[in-house]
Amino acid sequence: MYVADRWEQFELIDTGDGEKLERWGGYVLRRPDPQIIWPAEDSNSGLWKEASARYYRSSSGGGEWKERVKLPERWSISYGRLKFYIKPTGFKHTGLFPEQAANWDWMMDKIRQAGRPIKVLNLFAYTGGATLACASAGAEVVHVDAAKGMVQWAKENAALSNLADRPIRYITDDVFKFVQREHRRGNRYDAIIMDPPSYGRGPNGEMWKLEKDLYPFVESCTGILSDRPLFFLINSYTTGISASVLANILTLALQRKHGGTIATGEIGLPITASGLVLPCGILGRWEL
Structure with missing residues (x-):
């Protein structure tokens, strides 16, 4: 398992009974996680009870945060020289997946050790964690996401990290159509990153389903790799x-x-209270 264990301003404090307790800078959040099917030692006392806010699912879909203390509209945390705005959303997310730090470290090392200019394409790029990591290591980055709000959030993260002057190009578009246009333009990339959802829609209603679309999309992307x-x-x-x-x-x-x-x-996060690791997804890396 690839474990993101170098965080200082994020901590997965404890888990159990379908929930996780996390420290995001100065605030402790309690939110559900379907992977956590083991019991909590005591989720009704201690830090569990004193969480700054807790997310409750709604039977009709989505959910809401209940605050014990007033949260700011957003705040920031750091990972090394990278900085990110954190903002609890109506879909339980905070705008950052901290387990991805395991990938950021790997990508930064690859780029720094390449000994040549590297151009990176980041697809389904969300709020730009991988974009910032690659740009901070010296790469030129093209950041593509279908959600305008996520692209704006990524720009703000770059400015917060003092990377606004780096060669980052932000694109709000359907990623599949963007890749097709890059084929026609003859543009090439030395590295490609993708974080595709299970299902999704592009800005004009384009449908994405991972089981059907992932392989042909990856194959299409290989056509815009550099020599x-x-x-x-x-x-x-x-x-x-x-x-x-x-x-x-x-x-x-x-x-x-x-x-x-x-x-x-698998990719995961260490759990302070138990010493276990919470699995948070999977990854596949190809490299020369």
């Missing part, structure tokens, strides 16, 4: 898709043409 590709990273949070599936996709779409090596596995 000296550095890496290709796929993240997935889709239930029922195993890391071996990502290995097979990367083998067929990349390794048989370019050689290189593939690594796959």
Whole structure:
């Protein structure tokens, strides 16, 4: 498992009974997680009871935060030199997936050790964690997401991290159509990152379904890799898709043409109270 264990301003304090207790800078949040099917030692006392806010699911879908203390509209946390705005949303998320720090460290090392200019394409790029990591390591980055609000959030994270002057291009678009246009334009990338959802819609109603669309999309993306590709990273949070599936996709779409090596596995966060690791998704990495 790839564990993001270098955080100082984020901590997964405890887990149990379908919930997790997390410290995000100066605030402790309590929210559900379907992976946590083991019992909590005591979720009605201590920090559990004193959480700054707790997310409650609604039977009609979505949910809401109940605050014990007044939260600011947003606040920031740091990971090394990277800084991110945190804002609890109506869908229980905070705008950041801290387990991805395990990937940020790997990508930054690859870019710094390349010894040449690297151009990165970040697809389904969300609020820009990977974008900031790659830009801070010296790469030129194209950041693509279909949600205008997420692209704006990414820009604000870049400014917060003092990376606003780096060569980052922000695109609000359907990622599949964007890749097709890059084919026609002849644009090429040394590294591609993608974090596709299980289901999604583009800005004009385009439908995405991972089980149907992931392999042809990865195959299409290989057509815009440079002659000296550095890496290709796929993240997935889709239930029922195993890391071996990502290995097979990367083998067929990349390794048989370019050689290189593939690594796959779960990605997770250490739990302070129990010493366990919470699995948070899977990844597939191809690299030369």
